[in-house]
Amino acid sequence: MEIVRHDKGACAVLYITGRLDLAGGAMLKEQVKKLLASNNVSIHLNLNSVDFINSSGLGALVSTMKEIRIARGRLTMSNLASYVQEIFDITQLSHIFEIFKTEEEALNSYRAAATV
Amino acid sequence: MAEYQFRYASSLESEDQMLDDVQSVLELHEIVGGRAWRFTLVVSEAFTNALIHGNGSDPERLVRLDIRVNELEIVADITDEGACGLDRISHRINSGDLMAECGRGIGFMERYADRVEYRESQTGGLVVSLAVRLTEATKISQS
Numbered sequence: 112m113e114i115v116r117h118d119k120g121a122c123a124v125l126y127i128t129g130r131l132d133l134a135g136g137a138m139l140k141e142q143v144k145k146l147l148a149s150n151n152v153s154i155h156l157n158l159n160s161v162d163f164i165n166s167s168g169l170g171a172l173v174s175t176m177k178e179i180r181i182a183r184g185r186l187t188m189s190n191l192a193s194y195v196q197e198i199f200d201i202t203q204l205s206h207i208f209e210i211f212k213t214e215e216e217a218l219n220s221y222r223a224a225a226t227v
Numbered sequence: 228m229a230e231y232q233f234r235y236a237s238s239l240e241s242e243d244q245m246l247d248d249v250q251s252v253l254e255l256h257e258i259v260g261g262r263a264w265r266f267t268l269v270v271s272e273a274f275t276n277a278l279i280h281g282n283g284s285d286p287e288r289l290v291r292l293d294i295r296v297n298e299l300e301i302v303a304d305i306t307d308e309g310a311c312g313l314d315r316i317s318h319r320i321n322s323g324d325l326m327a328e329c330g331r332g333i334g335f336m337e338r339y340a341d342r343v344e345y346r347e348s349q350t351g352g353l354v355v356s357l358a359v360r361l362t363e364a365t366k367i368s369q370s
Contacts, residue, residue: 202331
């Protein structure tokens with residue numbers, strides 16, 4: 112798995128490519144830990160290029176969200192492939208995570224929140 | 228029937244190798260789409276359980292993956308080298324906590340495989356057998 116970071120406004124966007132599994136999940140948790148340590152608490156995950164996710168990857172996402180909430184930050188996700196969306200739906204995690212169809216929609220929601 | 232045997236050390240790095248091996252078998256038999264995805268998912272769940280819960284992430288202990296493919300189905304047997312395998316399965320806990328960081332793997336296996344069987348190896352390890360049908364027939368059964 113590979114993670115590429117682009118900062119867009121106040122939001123750190125992580126582009127994840129490959130398998131979000133046990134090893135990939137550990138990598139994601141480490142990356143988010145670094146972001147939080149440097150006070151980047153608005154984090155968006157673009158999952159467009161995630162070609163596989165399992166329960167270990169889901170667990171890592173839940174762990175990541177908990178860490179971000181503790182830091183009083185916000186985690187969003189977008190561009191889920193249909194089978195990834197299905198996994199979120201059947202586990203009901205789609206009710207827990209903020210999931211947007213596109214990255215642009217997600218980033219707009221950050222802008223809108225900032226203007227309130 | 229075609230048969231494939233793989234052995235992996237119980238380390239984090241083995242997961243990627245195992246997924247590559249599964250993908251190779253699927254491609255060889257031209258199994259694609261939803262069936263390929265379901266098979267990969269359920270095997271990965273059993274593999275992770277074997278690696279962590281069965282073998283305690285001890286790299287000296289191996290996880291065995293045996294795959295059989297025929298016209299009707301593709302079947303994987305995942306075997307760990309732990310003890311009291313069936314007890315581990317019968318004592319599994321599903322908390323139902325949406326925010327849990329683990330505990331969803333067996334649910335995925337039982338949802339996405341067409342057949343799931345658990346048995347104990349001669350040395351006490353857990354053997355998880357997972358089948359995905361390659362025909363249009365509906366699910367065989369679920370344990």
